[in-house]
Amino acid sequence: MADPELEAIRQRRMQELMAQHGAGNNQNPDQQKAQDEAKREAEDRRQMMLSQLLTSQARERVARIALVKPEKARGVEDVILRAAQFGQITEKVSEEKLIQLLEQINTQTTKQTKVTIQRRRNVLEDDD
Structure with a gap:
């Protein structure tokens, strides 16, 4: 390939990548900042409610669980918050x-968990 052809291919590819990147992020920076701020505030409210519902030892245990299995810790927190909303926690x-x-x-x-063992039969074996 000649040099101008290679450069044209690179330019097209770069434009494709820019279009893909731009299509995935249609929000302007102000909207993104507002969403980030809303997420941060929601997480702060969540942590404040949990600190009111859990003793310090229980909070430490949930924090240790979150280090190993974050999804499990989040699930436990959700269960506790839901129970508190329905008045089940006094x-x-x-x-x-x-x-x-x-x-x-x-x-x-x-x-x-289920383990299934499939044994392969050797096609070339003789059945003598």
């Missing part, structure tokens, strides 16, 4: 009560 959740809740969640969400 006092702060202690570490012991949190452990009981975790055990209940574990029994409900246990995954059953």
Whole structure:
């Protein structure tokens, strides 16, 4: 290929990449900042409610769980917040009560693994 042809191909490819990148992000920076700020405020409110609902030991345990399994910690937090919204929690959740809740969640969400062994038959074997 000649040099001008290679340069034309590069330019087309660059334009395609720019179009793809631009199509994925149609928001202007002000809208993006507003969304980020709203997410941050919602997370702050969530953490404030959890600090009111959990004892310090329970909060530490949830933080340790979040280090290993963030989705599980988020699920436990959701369960606690939902219970508080429906008035099922009347006092702060202690570490012991949190452990009981975790055990209940574990029994409900246990995954059953199934192993299937498929043996291949050798086509070239003789059945003598």
